Amino acid sequence: MKKGELVLLISRENSYLTNVRNEKMHTQDGIFNLGELLNKNFGDEIKTHLNKKFTIAKPNITDILEKRVKRLPQVITPKDIGLIISYTGIGPGSLVVDAGTGSGFLAIFLANSIKPGRVVTYEKDKRFLKVAKENIRASGLSKFIKLKKKDITKGIDEKNVDVVTLDMKDAEKVVKHAYNALKPGGYLVVYSPYIEQVISVTKEVEKKNFFDIKTVENIVREWQVEKHTRPKTVGLMHTGFLTFARKVG
Numbered sequence: 063m064k065k066g067e068l069v070l071l072i073s074r075e076n077s078y079l080t081n082v083r084n085e086k087m088h089t090q091d092g093i094f095n096l097g098e099l100l101n102k103n104f105g106d107e108i109k110t111h112l113n114k115k116f117t118i119a120k121p122n123i124t125d126i127l128e129k130r131v132k133r134l135p136q137v138i139t140p141k142d143i144g145l146i147i148s149y150t151g152i153g154p155g156s157l158v159v160d161a162g163t164g165s166g167f168l169a170i171f172l173a174n175s176i177k178p179g180r181v182v183t184y185e186k187d188k189r190f191l192k193v194a195k196e197n198i199r200a201s202g203l204s205k206f207i208k209l210k211k212k213d214i215t216k217g218i219d220e221k222n223v224d225v226v227t228l229d230m231k232d233a234e235k236v237v238k239h240a241y242n243a244l245k246p247g248g249y250l251v252v253y254s255p256y257i258e259q260v261i262s263v264t265k266e267v268e269k270k271n272f273f274d275i276k277t278v279e280n281i282v283r284e285w286q287v288e289k290h291t292r293p294k295t296v297g298l299m300h301t302g303f304l305t306f307a308r309k310v311g
């Protein structure tokens with residue numbers, strides 16, 4: 063294992079994301095001597111000073127986003143990102159325009175799916191730009207994400223875009239720019255916390271040559287599987303609505 067390499071240390075109870083380095087890491091499971099990782103491979107075990115065993119695994123993008131990325135309020139959740147990726151069919155090589163960047167959570171997840179393609183993400187607020195920049199660097203996906211300081215209601219510079227994702231106030235003002243930027247068959251996806259925004263976005267979408275216009279809500283209910291198995295009483299009840307529209311030409 064190389065110095066600086068990102069690793070996930072996992073046991074049945076806990077997991078820790080860290081870099082390989084000549085330092086000690088204090089945790090509730092005891093102290094890890096991270097220098098020991100230099101002589102190990104993925105799949106090997108490492109013990110804390112309390113003799114607790116952890117397996118060394120390669121972290122995936124979800125581990126990195128959960129444990130490394132600073133979340134400002136209102137990031138898009140993985141359940142909704144899953145639908146964006148599967149409904150639009152983006153994949154390696156796609157070009158995506160995203161706004162607003164916020165913490166960069168959606169942009170990072172999308173970049174992981176479309177690399178070696180590009181996500182160009184627009185943010186107009188300096189405070190968010192700073193956090194997003196740090197998060198993009200921490201994700202290791204900087205090569206595939208271009209962060210632009212720009213108000214997207216003023217226009218989209220890119221052409222021949224596969225997907226435009228909007229998670230911002232006044233998304234309806236961007237519909238015409240998204241239409242011009244998209245390639246035929248490309249998708250506009252708008253994430254709206256409130257149904258009022260869904261209605262104003264749909265009105266704008268209907269003025270343009272889009273087809274397959276639909277709004278969905280993705281409800282995920284976790285179950286507790288125990289002696290008595292039933293849905294968990296507490297959960298994330300509402301995140302947002304996703305409106306999809308596909309450009310004809």
Ligand SMILES: C[S@@+](CC[C@H](N)C(=O)[O-])C[C@H]1O[C@@H](n2cnc3c(N)ncnc32)[C@H](O)[C@@H]1O
Nearest residue numbers: 138162164165166167168185186187213214229
């Ligand atoms: C809810 S957050 C986006 C969260 C992001 N999707 C994520 O997963 O981290 C909305 C962001 O849109 C930005 N924004 C709002 N209007 C904008 C505009 N006209 N152009 C660019 N960014 C805008 C806000 O500053 C804010 O950072």
